[in-house]
Amino acid sequence: xxxxxxxxxxxxxxxxxxxxxxxxxxxxxxxxxxxxxxxxxxxxxxxxxxxxxxxxxxxxxxxxxxxxxxxxxxxxxxxxxxxxxxxxxxxxxxxxxxxxxxxxxxxxxxxxxxxxxxxxxxxxxxxxxxxxxxxxxxxxxxxxxxxxxxxxxxxxxxxxxxxxxxxxxxxxxxxxxxxxxxxxxxxxxxxxxxx
Amino acid sequence: xxxxxxxxxxxxxxxxxxxxxxxxxxxxxxxxxxxxxxxxxxxxxxxxxxxxxxxxxxxxxxxxxxxxxxxxxxxxxxxxxxxxxxxxxxxxxxxxxxxxxxxxxxxxxxxxxxxxxxxxxxxxxxxxxxxxxxxxxxxxxxxxxxxxxxxxxxxxxxxxxxxxxxxxxxxxxxxxxxxxxxxxxxxxxxxxxxxxxxxxxxxxxxxxxxxxxxxxxxxxxxxxxxxxxxxxxxxxxxxxxxxxxxxxxxxxxxxxxxxxxxxxxxxxxxxxxxxxxxxxxxxxxxxxxxxxxxxxxxxxxxxxxxxxxxxxxxxxxxxxxxxxxxxxxxxxxxxxxxxxxxxxxxxxxxxxxxxxxxxxxxxxxxxxxxxxxxxxxxxxxxxxxxxxxxxxxxxxxxxxxxxxxxxxxxxxxxxxxxxxxxxxxxxxxxxxxxxxxxxxxxxxxxxxxxxxxxxxxxxxxxxxxxxxxxxxxxxxxxxxxxxxxxxxxxxxxxxxxxxxxxxxxxxxxxxxxxxxxxxxxxxxxxxxxxxxxxxxxxxxxxxxxxxxxxxxxxxxxxxxxxxxxxxxxxxxxxxxxxxxxxxxxxxxxxxxxxxxxxxx
Numbered sequence: 001x002x003x004x005x006x007x008x009x010x011x012x013x014x015x016x017x018x019x020x021x022x023x024x025x026x027x028x029x030x031x032x033x034x035x036x037x038x039x040x041x042x043x044x045x046x047x048x049x050x051x052x053x054x055x056x057x058x059x060x061x062x063x064x065x066x067x068x069x070x071x072x073x074x075x076x077x078x079x080x081x082x083x084x085x086x087x088x089x090x091x092x093x094x095x096x097x098x099x100x101x102x103x104x105x106x107x108x109x110x111x112x113x114x115x116x117x118x119x120x121x122x123x124x125x126x127x128x129x130x131x132x133x134x135x136x137x138x139x140x141x142x143x144x145x146x147x148x149x150x151x152x153x154x155x156x157x158x159x160x161x162x163x164x165x166x167x168x169x170x171x172x173x174x175x176x177x178x179x180x181x182x183x184x185x186x187x188x189x190x191x192x193x194x195x
Numbered sequence: 196x197x198x199x200x201x202x203x204x205x206x207x208x209x210x211x212x213x214x215x216x217x218x219x220x221x222x223x224x225x226x227x228x229x230x231x232x233x234x235x236x237x238x239x240x241x242x243x244x245x246x247x248x249x250x251x252x253x254x255x256x257x258x259x260x261x262x263x264x265x266x267x268x269x270x271x272x273x274x275x276x277x278x279x280x281x282x283x284x285x286x287x288x289x290x291x292x293x294x295x296x297x298x299x300x301x302x303x304x305x306x307x308x309x310x311x312x313x314x315x316x317x318x319x320x321x322x323x324x325x326x327x328x329x330x331x332x333x334x335x336x337x338x339x340x341x342x343x344x345x346x347x348x349x350x351x352x353x354x355x356x357x358x359x360x361x362x363x364x365x366x367x368x369x370x371x372x373x374x375x376x377x378x379x380x381x382x383x384x385x386x387x388x389x390x391x392x393x394x395x396x397x398x399x400x401x402x403x404x405x406x407x408x409x410x411x412x413x414x415x416x417x418x419x420x421x422x423x424x425x426x427x428x429x430x431x432x433x434x435x436x437x438x439x440x441x442x443x444x445x446x447x448x449x450x451x452x453x454x455x456x457x458x459x460x461x462x463x464x465x466x467x468x469x470x471x472x473x474x475x476x477x478x479x480x481x482x483x484x485x486x487x488x489x490x491x492x493x494x495x496x497x498x499x500x501x502x503x504x505x506x507x508x509x510x511x512x513x514x515x516x517x518x519x520x521x522x523x524x525x526x527x528x529x530x531x532x533x534x535x536x537x538x539x540x541x542x543x544x545x546x547x548x549x550x551x552x553x554x555x556x557x558x559x560x561x562x563x564x565x566x567x568x569x570x571x572x573x574x575x576x577x578x579x580x581x582x583x584x585x586x587x588x589x590x591x592x593x594x595x596x597x598x599x600x601x602x603x604x605x606x607x608x609x610x611x612x613x614x615x616x617x618x619x620x621x622x623x624x625x626x627x628x629x630x631x632x633x634x635x636x637x638x639x640x641x642x643x644x645x646x647x648x649x650x651x652x653x654x655x656x657x658x659x660x661x662x663x664x665x666x667x668x669x670x671x672x673x674x675x676x677x678x679x680x681x682x683x684x685x686x687x688x689x690x691x692x693x694x695x696x697x698x699x700x701x702x703x704x705x706x707x708x709x710x711x712x713x714x715x716x717x718x719x720x721x722x723x724x725x726x727x728x729x730x731x732x733x734x735x736x737x738x739x740x741x742x743x744x745x746x747x748x749x750x751x752x753x754x755x756x757x758x759x760x761x762x763x764x765x766x767x768x769x770x771x772x773x774x775x776x777x778x779x780x781x782x783x784x785x786x787x788x789x790x791x792x793x794x795x
Binding site: 057066068069071072074075076077078079080081084085088089092093096119120121122123124125126134136189190191192193194195 | 385386387388391430431432433434435436437438439440442494498499500502503539540541542543544545546547553554588754757758759760
């Protein structure tokens with residue numbers, strides 16, 4: 001899909017969503033809004049670029065266990081700036097479809113046994129129902145496994161007040177290579193995650 | 196200066212540090228020897244310890260003199276301690292923390308009490324099984340205008356019909372502790388959410404709505420560190436760029452239309468800090484804070500969605516220009532406003548490391564922000580914007596590549612030791628150089644608190660940052676984790692709506708007083724001799740022992756080595772400072788006071 005077509009779709013989606021605003025957040029509204037953003041995200045996010053974000057060298061280190069150095073994975077974590085920036089900009093634009101705090105996070109599975117997954121891009125409010133602060137990779141979540149396997153969006157409400165919609169990300173081969181977590185909460189906390 | 200002579204009786208007792216069955220005892224200790232709750236001295240401070248039956252201190256004016264007393268009883272007792280002294284005194288009850296790493300008790304949090312103070316042993320609040328002793332920290336404040344002479348008084352203890360006293364003799368010298376410190380001791384923190392965790396009553400729902408209590412508390416933290424000769428930093432944004440509401444003005448618009456629309460919260464937070472009024476009534480006087488983090492990060496004030504486009508620069512320049520204007524109009528010209536990037540790519544917010552750059556190509560982002568900063572800030576502004584970088588892996592490369600871009604360096608203390616000439620070279624070109632590290636936990640010998648400040652002074656760097664100093668852990672009172680991330684405690688438990696100081700913070704303050712005296716003496720021309728004497732008395736070393744040599748490790752490509760290699764390479768150097776005696780700093784203080792007696 002060409003960038004022009006993607007942008008046209010984005011505009012169309014933005015128009016159809018109208019002003020997603022949240023003065024008094026209700027869970028039902030969050031679910032509806034975030035699902036729509038997730039649907040647009042699946043169209044807009046270029047999975048091929050996502051696959052180029054984490055550098056091959058960083059991937060080598062990501063599972064390397066060095067008993068002398070527990071921080072070796074993080075210290076060697078690196079990204080391809082251009083790919084990261086292109087996708088991050090798209091994620092930010094998607095979050096702006098709502099005029100209340102929404103984050104659109106990119107998650108990608110890792111080739112590991114047992115299966116693992118990692119968050120690749122986070123955004124301003126640092127909201128997530130899945131990410132544990134500081135963890136470079138995490139065990140695969142059943143909800144994410146389901147989205148990666150079926151390609152169907154899924155709404156998750158585990159943490160009180162939080163709503164996440166998980167939506168698949170595809171590459172040009174139509175393979176599902178990742179997913180986005182479109183997340184918000186009914187009562188945003190202005191001070192959390194400022195650290 | 197401390198008289199470490201104990202009476203014959205006390206000297207004999209000094210040999211017995213375990214729990215003892217004494218009827219009623221009141222005994223004194225120099226500040227570096229902490230009492231335990233069983234009539235002894237904590238294990239890490241025992242070397243050279245001696246109980247004292249009188250207190251004899253020599254001190255300069257414009258500072259504090261400190262000591263401790265321990266009250267020991269044979270069984271359950273009601274006691275009253277009081278102090279009679281012609282100068283201002285402050286008494287603190289020492290809280291005995293159960294320290295989970297070694298399952299021992301250590302005094303650290305200091306609860307202010309008023310003389311006379313009634314208490315019980317065992318303390319039903321502290322819940323120490325088998326407690327037979329209670330410790331008190333005593334500060335004597337010596338104003339700059341105090342007449343130099345000998346002042347006498349006493350600490351009194353009463354329990355039933357028994358009474359004990361410890362005489363105090365304070366010799367006040369004509370010398371005055373300089374107001375300015377030899378080393379800026381910085382206490383770091385992140386955001387404000389920890390305040391809501393630590394002060395649930397003070398910052399309840401009502402307070403959350405008005406913010407008055409929040410700002411009062413923030414200022415209280417600045418005050419406690421300032422009163423202890425330190426500074427306080429609060430980073431106001433997260434790793435993905437979220438800015439706390441009290442750390443930044445409110446923005447509106449996008450692109451060329453993005454501007455500041457509201458300064459209320461920012462000014463309430465920072466106004467009293469930048470004009471010094473937050474410190475009015477303090478013993479050090481009302482002075483503006485010397486440094487502050489700005490909220491600038493890759494997501495603020497410009498949105499990263501426009502990175503690399505004209506809109507990003509427009510948003511950045513618009514807002515930073517308005518900040519400069521606001522600061523100038525307010526006459527906030529004494530504080531250095533830091534453009535500092537804390538994010539790391541491992542936290543997935545941005546594609547480059549702002550903090551501790553490991554991948555050298557990330558330096559180009561600093562250059563780009565500096566370019567925009569120069570565009571935003573007029574050349575002749577009296578407002579001090581500085582670009583700060585915290586550096587470790589690639590510091591030599593950064594010092595070179597970012598010359599004239601970054602002018603405020605906060606360098607890993609260990610790594611910087613590999614470049615012994617670097618601090619001097621950086622300062623010669625006008626840069627400010629600090630180092631950073633952690634805080635010794637309570638189980639370490641008290642003198643460890645003096646090592647980083649002393650090392651900074653010996654190395655000639657301008658300051659030292661303790662990276663986190665306000666996080667005592669979920670239960671500091673009964674399940675303490677050692678306190679390596681705190682030097683203060685929330686006072687709510689004791690009815691104090693603000694922070695409590697710790698023994699370690701006061702030891703650090705007293706050390707900084709002495710360093711200020713030493714620095715003044717050193718400026719008169721005998722810097723090498725004084726430093727040599729200081730390190731000799733501190734730990735029996737030579738000045739050359741404090742200087743590391745160039746290591747092989749940093750000459751290798753940075754991506755070929757890791758933390759473990761780094762620690763291994765530093766071990767021989769760090770071993771020179773691994774054994775410290777509790778009395779080490781008392782010997783250094785003697786030099787400081789001797790030097791202050793010389794004609795100036």
